[in-house]
Amino acid sequence: MYELKIALRQVFSSKKQTLFAILAVALAVSVITVMMAMISGFQDEVVTSSIENNPHIVINPQDEEEESIHLYRYKSALISEKEGVIAVSPKYLGQAALEYRDNAEGVYLQGVDPMAEESVMRVSEDVVEGDLMTLVHTRYGILLGDQLAENLEVNVGDRVDVVFPGSQTTSFKVVGLIHTGTSADEVTAYARFDSVQDFFNEPGVASTIEVRVADPYQADAIAGSIERETGLDAVSWSEANVEIFSFLEAQAAFVKIFYFLIYGVAGFGIANTLITIVAQRTREIGILKAMGTSQKSIMFVFLFQSMILGAAGLVLGTILGYIATVALQSYEIEIPPETYFGLQTLPLEVEPLNFVYAAFFAFIVNILSGIYPARKAAKLDPVKAIER
Amino acid sequence: MTDESPVIELKNLTKVYQNGVEFRTLDNANLRIKKGEFVAIVGPSGSGKSTLMHLIGLLDTPSSGTLLIDGKDVTKMSDKERSGMRNRILGFVFQYHHLLPDFTALENVMMPLLIAGKSREKAKDVAEKLLKEVGLEGRMEHRPGELSGGQNQRVAIARALSCSPAIVLGDEPTGNLDTKTGDMIYELLRRLNKEYNQTFIVVTHNEDLASKADIIIRLVDGKITVQ
Structure with missing residues (x-):
């Protein structure tokens, strides 16, 4: 060479x-x-x-006209039996106004089972004050996005009124603050599932079921199989974030x-x-x-x-x-x-x-x-x- | 000392340069050179001496005619075959030593052997022997920049001889040296020629040196006359 x-x-x-x-x-x-x-x-x-910030799968009512999921307990149980699913959280979602003294803000009210929601979304990681689990024994407790709380000028321990046309104005006690670092902090509020159902006069239905799976990259496949078995509309995180x-x-x-x-x-x-x-x-x-x-x-x-x-x-x-x-x-x-x-x-x-x-x-x-x-x-x- | 079959044979060898006007640097040259002969090529500049050298040295290709080296027609060979011939059968000594500046004298002499695919050890043995032969045993590890003109020319001669070529070509090998050194180099070439019975073809301006050759070829306007 x-x-x-x-x-x-x-x-x-x-x-x-x-x-x-x-x-x-x-x-x-x-x-x-x-x-x-x-x-x-x-x-x-x-x-x-x-x-981390989204449920791996979100299940919605199939029909556009149908606004809520009936028999959500049965369906949640069915879904949680599926292979690869590690947690299921049915929720009731609704928009309402929060009033504190002279301040009012529109909110996106999430009615959740604290235990189930914690296992699906790990909400506790974002809780900066108070505790999500307080909801377990506080029927009218509420957690607010920290930005929302600031806008309303409320602190943990204060009581806010939740207002919605056709619903009875209900007073909730602020039990915690949430900080995710996104714009959601301005509009998010968590309360107990049953309280929110009652507030909107919709007992016995859920608006969505959120699912956590063991392997996020299997979410698409699992979502497909949920759709086939329950007839509901299931959207995986990758589908939801396609943009x-x-x-x-x-x-x-x-x-x-x-x-x-x-x-x-x-x-x-x-x-x-x-x-x-x-x-x-x-x-x-x-x-x-x-x-x-x-x-x-x-x-x-x-x-x-x-x-x-x-x-x-x-x-x-x-x-x-x-x-x-x-x-x-x-x-x-x-x-x-x-x-x-x-x-x-x-x-x-x-x-x-x-x-x-x-x-x-x-x-x-x-x-x-x-x-x-x-x-x-x-x-x-x-x-x-x-x-x- | 010489046998009868020619080692180089030119048949109507012609080289034409098309440079706007047609220019015949070599015109229908016919020539037979036998093994072991010492040939001097003389002639005024532009007479075609260098062209003849380059054709015989397989550095250039003729426009027409045939050139046989060692009995083989080299005009129709591929680059690979021609390179192989240059390596094994031909040795060059130029007016300037043209050694590779980044290599020592020893490495320069080894180079043709390495190109031929010889092992380093074999190449080193041969190169050392040749450098001793030209009187440079103490200068083997020097680079061309550290040697005098005469010394470098002797390294170049050793390099030309390294693959034991049948033909050694010198293009004004003493042209760039003072008379005394030039004579010495010329004597060295003559001695090696006698010693190894290789064919030497040397282009020179120097009539004194030319007169010591076996054969003198005169070139005038691309035409050959042999003395």
Whole structure:
């Protein structure tokens, strides 16, 4: 393999050129790995928060005209028997107004069984004051979104009036505050299932049944099977968030264009370096040909050079990219709240496979950029090359 | 010392350059060179000396005519075959040494052997022997930049001989050296020629040197006369 020996010797004898070519590749690879970490961190975060903040499956009455689910106890029991289902929470949902002194706010009132709701939605994680379980023994207790409480100027322990046309105005005691970090905090209120049913004069029906499953990625399949068995309409979290996921897909496509451009720039850098090396080494190429080096071997000499530059660049680039990602991770860059689905810091995910991808494509780009200069070198006329 | 079958044979060899106007640098050249001969090619500049060298050295292709080297028609060969011939049968010494600047004298002499696919050990043995032969045993690990013009030219000669070629081509091998060094290099070539019975073809301006050759080929306007 004298081709490799010549390639190595030539690459390392022009140190400045080599250094800059390696840096160009390294920079491209590190920028791309950091971007990949941001994108996959962001996607993970969105998926995780979709799974955590939404029920995995929401079951609604089948008919558009039918507003509520009858026999919800039986149906809930049926659903909770299904494989993969770990919790079921029937709810009564309704809109009403909350009044406290001179303040009034519209709310989205959720009537829940505290135990069931906790197992499906893990509400307690968002409770910042008081306790969801207080509802178990407080018939007219209510938990409010913290923003809602602030707007009404109520505190835990105060009593608020729930008002709805055709319903008897009922007084509820504020037993807790909830903070999810989303706009839901302005309108959400939790109360007991039976109290809300009574308030809306709808005893014995639920407006929805929410389900938690063991494996969120099985939610689609389980939702389908629930539909078949109960005749109700079941929507999985991924179906409910289809807009977010198509947004993520569009974003991923745009980012791929960026990767392509970055690699393109790095590729031209390598090609340019090699063209310069070929120009500087023209006479040596002629001599090598006179000594009996074939065109193929000359090509290999320069392809090896581009591979050496590329390999060094991608090793350096993945190291730099890793360091940059970890550094950005620990710095916890804050992003404006409510920009993206309640994310508070820029999520970065160190995904080893991303580094493999970035390095692999960098290597391919290097070989491709080496082909033109290498062919040019191989095709040089030895007579002209030597006499130059 | 010489046997009768020609090692190089030119039949109506012609090289035409189309550069706006047609220019015949070599015009219907016919020539037979036998094994072991020391041939000097002389002639004014532009007479086609270098073209003849490049054609025989398989660095250039003729426009028409036939060139036989070692009895084989080389004009119809592929790049791979021609490279192989350059490597095994031909050795070049240029006016400037044209050594690879990033390699030591020893590595430069080893290079044709490595190109031929010989092992490093074998290549090193041969190269060391040849460098001793040209009187450079103490300079093997030096790079061309650290050697004098005459020393570099001797390394180039050792390199040209490394694959024991049947034919050694010199394009003004002493042209860039002072007279004393030039004479020394010329004597070295002549000695090696006698020692190894290889065919030497040397282009030169120097009539004194040419007169010491077995055969003198004069080129005028692309036409050959043999003395």
